[in-house]
Amino acid sequence: MKLYVCWGTFNIPARRHPCRDALDALKAAGHDPEVVKAYGFGGFPNALNATSGRREVKQLTGQSWVPVLVTDEGEAIHDSDKIIAWAAAHPAADSGRVGAADGH
Numbered sequence: 001m002k003l004y005v006c007w008g009t010f011n012i013p014a015r016r017h018p019c020r021d022a023l024d025a026l027k028a029a030g031h032d033p034e035v036v037k038a039y040g041f042g043g044f045p046n047a048l049n050a051t052s053g054r055r056e057v058k059q060l061t062g063q064s065w066v067p068v069l070v071t072d073e074g075e076a077i078h079d080s081d082k083i084i085a086w087a088a089a090h091p092a093a094d095s096g097r098v099g100a101a102d103g104h
């Protein structure tokens with residue numbers, strides 16, 4: 001699976017970072033998505049979002065905002081709340097270790 005994010009999955013102090021939240025939820029569910037940095041900005045017109053990641057996001061979802069999850073079945077899901085809900089509903093088959101999926 002692929003997770004398209006903005007410039008990374010860093011923490012943003014004192015506010016939510018939807019891309020980070022989406023990745024955390026997927027990892028907590030035992031997934032290890034390929035993280036694709038889309039750069040640009042969701043509010044920019046297409047011409048300023050010329051990276052392949054942004055173009056793919058637009059093609060997949062009809063809009064340019066990230067995060068966007070593309071599941072192994074090819075389903076494209078946004079926004080972060082829906083990705084978090086998807087992760088909770090679809091724990092990785094071999095995870096079986098809820099709470100221990102944070103990379104440690």
Ligand SMILES: N[C@@H](CCC(=O)N[C@@H](CS)C(=O)NCC(=O)O)C(=O)O
Nearest residue numbers: 006018019041042065066067079080
């Ligand atoms: N409601 C959206 C908000 C997405 C959002 O604000 N994304 C941040 C990046 S994490 C942003 O600045 N997006 C602009 C962009 O697409 O780069 C969600 O929760 O997914």
